[in-house]
Amino acid sequence: MDKTTLKKIMPFATDANIDKFLPHLNDTMATFEIDTPMRQAHFLAQIAHESGSLRYVREIASGEAYEGRKDLGNVMPGDGPRFKGRGLIQLTGRTNYKLFDEYTNHEYDLLHHPERVEQPDLASLVAGWFWHRNKLNELADRDQLMKITKKINGGYNGLEDRGEHLTRAKAALITS
Numbered sequence: 437m438d439k440t441t442l443k444k445i446m447p448f449a450t451d452a453n454i455d456k457f458l459p460h461l462n463d464t465m466a467t468f469e470i471d472t473p474m475r476q477a478h479f480l481a482q483i484a485h486e487s488g489s490l491r492y493v494r495e496i497a498s499g500e501a502y503e504g505r506k507d508l509g510n511v512m513p514g515d516g517p518r519f520k521g522r523g524l525i526q527l528t529g530r531t532n533y534k535l536f537d538e539y540t541n542h543e544y545d546l547l548h549h550p551e552r553v554e555q556p557d558l559a560s561l562v563a564g565w566f567w568h569r570n571k572l573n574e575l576a577d578r579d580q581l582m583k584i585t586k587k588i589n590g591g592y593n594g595l596e597d598r599g600e601h602l603t604r605a606k607a608a609l610i611t612s
Contacts, residue, residue, distance in 0.1 A: 437462055437476065437609075444608040445480050445601065446489040453490035457524070460557045464564035469573060477605035478576035478584055483524040483563050484601040485594050493554040495521035495528075502528060509534065522553035525563035525588060536565055 442454050470479045499520025502510050508529025510516050521528045533546045544552050553562050570587045
């Protein structure tokens with residue numbers, strides 16, 4: 437994918453952020469077989485929403501809402517803010533950070549340094565890993581926006597915005 441295509445999908449993304457993330461997004465999509473126009477459209481639409489068009493790699497909220505959330509693995513005091521959403525897909529919760537650490541053989545030591553997910557390479561890689569781990573390529577192949585959103589968000593927050601990004605992504609990737 438090139439810069440022009442990504443700008444069509446995320447028209448509000450700055451050129452600087454596109455330049456910063458584009459090579460990592462391309463690597464990530466290749467690594468996790470996000471390799472058809474439909475898969476790429478869904479993946480990019482979701483990260484466009486989750487990151488505010490590549491503006492945010494750390495959740496704006498404090499993370500206190502996640503404190504004590506055993507479903508996220510937040511069992512230690514301070515886990516909510518420590519493991520709040522990060523990366524282009526807003527990876528959340530001690531469990532997800534731990535699972536990514538295990539996937540990379542603890543190369544990044546995210547349990548001790550969760551802020552590392554804010555770096556462009558990891559922000560992209562974590563998004564692809566989460567996508568792959570949750571079998572979202574299969575849902576993208578079937579054009580299942582609501583099911584993908586539920587897996588990523590836990591609900592349907594921002595569904596309209598995700599749909600708008602998806603429409604632009606399909607136009608840029610499928611119909612061009």
